[in-house]
Amino acid sequence: MYGLDAITANNGWHMAALGISIVFTGLILLSFTVAQLHNILRLFDNRDACCKKIRGLFKKNNNKQEVGNSDLTLPNNIKEAAGQCKLLIERIGEPFSLPRLIELSEKCGMSHPCSTINDLILAGFIVPDGKGYYVWNQDDQNRSGA
Amino acid sequence: MENLLMEFISNTGFVMADYRHIIMIMVGVIFIYLGIAKHYEPLLLVPIGFGILIGNIPVFKGLGLSLYESNSVLYYLYFGVTSGLYPSLIFLGIGAHTDFSTMLARPVLMLLGAAAQMGIFITFLGALALGFAPKEAASIGIIGGADGPTAIFLSAKLAPHLIGPIAVAAYSYMALVPVIQPPIMRLLTTRKERLIRMEEPRVVSKREKIVFPVIGFLLCCFIAPAALPLLGMLFFGNLLRECMVTERLAHAARTSIIDTVTILLGLTVGASTQADIFLTPQSVGIFALGATAFAIATASGLIFAKFMNLFLRKKINPLLGAAGVSAVPDSARVVQMVGQAEDPTNFLLMHAMAPNISGVIGSAIGAGILWSFLGG
Numbered sequence: 317m318y319g320l321d322a323i324t325a326n327n328g329w330h331m332a333a334l335g336i337s338i339v340f341t342g343l344i345l346l347s348f349t350v351a352q353l354h355n356i357l358r359l360f361d362n363r364d365a366c367c368k369k370i371r372g373l374f375k376k377n378n379n380k381q382e383v384g385n386s387d388l389t390l391p392n393n394i395k396e397a398a399g400q401c402k403l404l405i406e407r408i409g410e411p412f413s414l415p416r417l418i419e420l421s422e423k424c425g426m427s428h429p430c431s432t433i434n435d436l437i438l439a440g441f442i443v444p445d446g447k448g449y450y451v452w453n454q455d456d457q458n459r460s461g462a
Numbered sequence: 463m464e465n466l467l468m469e470f471i472s473n474t475g476f477v478m479a480d481y482r483h484i485i486m487i488m489v490g491v492i493f494i495y496l497g498i499a500k501h502y503e504p505l506l507l508v509p510i511g512f513g514i515l516i517g518n519i520p521v522f523k524g525l526g527l528s529l530y531e532s533n534s535v536l537y538y539l540y541f542g543v544t545s546g547l548y549p550s551l552i553f554l555g556i557g558a559h560t561d562f563s564t565m566l567a568r569p570v571l572m573l574l575g576a577a578a579q580m581g582i583f584i585t586f587l588g589a590l591a592l593g594f595a596p597k598e599a600a601s602i603g604i605i606g607g608a609d610g611p612t613a614i615f616l617s618a619k620l621a622p623h624l625i626g627p628i629a630v631a632a633y634s635y636m637a638l639v640p641v642i643q644p645p646i647m648r649l650l651t652t653r654k655e656r657l658i659r660m661e662e663p664r665v666v667s668k669r670e671k672i673v674f675p676v677i678g679f680l681l682c683c684f685i686a687p688a689a690l691p692l693l694g695m696l697f698f699g700n701l702l703r704e705c706m707v708t709e710r711l712a713h714a715a716r717t718s719i720i721d722t723v724t725i726l727l728g729l730t731v732g733a734s735t736q737a738d739i740f741l742t743p744q745s746v747g748i749f750a751l752g753a754t755a756f757a758i759a760t761a762s763g764l765i766f767a768k769f770m771n772l773f774l775r776k777k778i779n780p781l782l783g784a785a786g787v788s789a790v791p792d793s794a795r796v797v798q799m800v801g802q803a804e805d806p807t808n809f810l811l812m813h814a815m816a817p818n819i820s821g822v823i824g825s826a827i828g829a830g831i832l833w834s835f836l837g838g
Contacts, residue, residue, distance in 0.1 A: 318593045328590045332583040335831045342821060343576040344687040349677055353670050357744040423640050434536075 331419045341441030398441050400424070404453060417442075477717050477729045480735035490514030490732065496637060496740050497520030503637035503792070506610065509725055510633055513732015529733045540730040543625060546618050548727040550691045551610035554719025556611075556790065556822065557675070557699025558712045565816040566670055567663035567797035570770075571782060574818025578786025581759025582828045594744075597621050600832040602748055606755030607825030608639070608787035614731065615692060615830040620836055627733040627745040631729075631752035632776050633698030640799070643760050644751070645783050650764045656804045658779040660813040668704070675701040682827060688837070689830025693823065719769040759787045763817065778813075785814035788821030 343344055360365060369413035384444060404420050415434065436442045443453045471477060493511030497504035517535070521527040529536040542548040563573060579600035586603030594602060597620040604616045605628060613632040617625045648656075682689050702712040711801060734740075763783030772776045781801050785793045794814035801810040 322593060323587050323590045326590050326596045326599075328587050328596070331596075331832075331835050332587050335487050335586075335828060335835070336580055336583045338686065338831050339572075339579045339824050339827050340576045342682055343572050343824055345685070346678055346681050346820075346823070347569040347572040349681060350566055350572070350674065351565065353673060353677070357667065357669055365638065456782070 481634040486518040509728025510732040513729040517733035551723040554612040554695040554699040557696040558715035565815035571816035572820035574786040574817035578763035580762035583753035605752040608789040609825045628733040671704040686830035688834040691828040786817040794818040
């Protein structure tokens, strides 16, 4: 058998097409790997700095997680404590100092006033005003514990 | 005594020779002449040429003199060819010789080495169309890879009866690279393209060179495991060269081992071209297809380089595409020669080595693929 019939009968077209495709794939992959080789080695050289960066990222995440986790430790009755505090703050006026709020809370018989006010700060009910005092956060959406 | 003398005379080459032996002896002499006088691949053509002389001395069958008689010395030496041992050892030497840094500096040029392998597969189709059996067609097609050891390796695996003509065709055309390639290069490129200067490649670190043979080997052999005997030795040889702690082994691989194997390979391949086996219409077909394979491989590389230029911001000199055929380093030298004919201050040799070396890898992968397709 000769000519195109011979090629078709012997599966020549498929073998040739697949063969050249595999050669190209192999060399493209090798080319890509080689092109990245010096970058990989550079990364390996600076592995200490990279590790530090990665550790730093993890630490940040952990801090964030800690903040997040503190939400979980908030008491279930945070809304009730928030309501009490809001009344006290309306009484002393905004902006207010934290020692003054704690003192008033103690006088009003709030249990563990330092811890409760701390929870309210972490939950975003009480926020700093940037001038050394605190204000009541009116924006419900920014409260993580609400 | 008279009978004894007559018997001796009847067993001499003068009586037993016919015209085919004379033709082959002339071919052998031409090979030796080309190697010595014209310096065309002398390290290959001189052993092959002398091997042709050895193989074509008419001998009395049964005395264990012919390469094809199982008890002859030449038969045992030829075992290295039929088993694929010599090509693998040659690849070890090539690896220990080769500096891959130009390829590592500009890996995109490796695609030219892949493009030039089109010659293998198009010639494979051509050989099938001419009526060769698939295994024979694959062995003929690999001549387009322009890589003698690879051609011998694949022929030994798929069509051992064609090793002689295929090896002689492959090495002849490799020797004739400076004659075959330049007209095709000039035909397919404009003067403006031939004048393109390549930018200086970046410096490649020693560690890149050490890591490359390991990564290259794993990647290539996972893709085409059948190329393991060739690529394994190539990358191993290169690791010996680059790792700095095995200099003695690398030195042995690139000097005594490759030299010994080249002698044995050349001589036995030459000796395998015995007139009654070699001078057949099939051999003529193999030579014609081999030349076509070389031309197609060169043209494919050039055209692909021009195609790449459509997308590259910094254009590459398309002549580099011709170096994709893996005749190391001859085709790279031809690129340099043709480039300098247009601009004597344009140095392309270093850049041409990248597609040239990737062509070696590409043709070994190609051989592995064909072996895995047809070897079963």
